[in-house]
Amino acid sequence: MHVFDSNGHLRQRKDAEENILIGLDLIDTLKYKILSKTIKTIRKTLPKLLHYFDHASTIVKELEDSALNQDALKTLCAAWQWHKMYIKSKKTGSRNYCQEHERFCLELTGDHLQEDYETIKEQVYYDLNHIVQSSAMVECVNSIIRPYLNTSHNQISQEMLNFIIIIAVTIVEKGHIKRPMRY
Numbered sequence: 001m002h003v004f005d006s007n008g009h010l011r012q013r014k015d016a017e018e019n020i021l022i023g024l025d026l027i028d029t030l031k032y033k034i035l036s037k038t039i040k041t042i043r044k045t046l047p048k049l050l051h052y053f054d055h056a057s058t059i060v061k062e063l064e065d066s067a068l069n070q071d072a073l074k075t076l077c078a079a080w081q082w083h084k085m086y087i088k089s090k091k092t093g094s095r096n097y098c099q100e101h102e103r104f105c106l107e108l109t110g111d112h113l114q115e116d117y118e119t120i121k122e123q124v125y126y127d128l129n130h131i132v133q134s135s136a137m138v139e140c141v142n143s144i145i146r147p148y149l150n151t152s153h154n155q156i157s158q159e160m161l162n163f164i165i166i167i168a169v170t171i172v173e174k175g176h177i178k179r180p181m182r183y
Contacts, residue, residue: 003056003131004081008074008105010060013053017046056131063127068120072112076124079105083125087150 005011024039063073079102086098110117 002081002085003053003128004077006078008076008078008081010056010077011053013050013057016053017050020046052131056128059127059131063124068124069112072109072120073124075105075109075112076121077128079109079121080125080128 001016003011021043024042027035028039060077064070082098082102082105086095086102089095089098106121109121113120
C-alpha cells in the first residue's frame with residue numbers, strides 16, 4: 001500500500017492491486033465462509049482503496065518536471081515514505097527504525113543539494129503530503145487535518161481545529177480533494 005518503493009520510485013497502482021488480489025486469493029483458499037464474505041467486499045472496494053496512486057502519480061510527475069535532480073527527488077520520496085511510516089508507528093523500536101532510515105535518506109539528499117536542500121525538502125514534503133491515502137470519509141478528513149496538527153506540535157486551539165474540520169468535511173463532501181495553491 002506504500003506509495004514508493006525503498007528506492008523512492010513511485011509504485012504502480014496495477015502492481016499494488018495485483019499483490020492485494022494474490023493475498024486475497026491465498027486467504028480465500030482457507031475456505032472460511034466469514035473470510036470469503038469479507039474478501040468479496042474487499043474485492044468490490046479495491047478500486048476505491050487505491051485511488052491515491054493516481055493522485056500520487058500526478059504529484060510525482062509535477063515534481064519530476066521541475067528542475068529538481070531526479071536522484072535527489074527519488075531519495076526525498078523515500079525519506080518522505082519513511083517519515084510517513086514513522087508517524088504511523090506505535091512502537092518505539094519501529095519509530096526509531098523509520099526515523100533512522102528517513103535521516104539517512106535526508107543526509108544523502110542534503111549532501112547532493114547543498115544550500116538548496118532545506119527549501120527543496122520542504123517543498124517536496126509539502127507536495128507529497130497532499131497524497132490522501134484513505135477511502136473512508138473520517139480517514140480522509142484525518143489525512144487532510146494531520147499535516148496541520150503535525151506542524152502545530154499539539155498547540156492548536158479548539159476553534160482552529162473546528163475550522164479545519166469544517167473546511168475538510170466541505171472539501172470531501174464536494175469531492176474537491178486537491179492540493180492547495182503554492183504561495
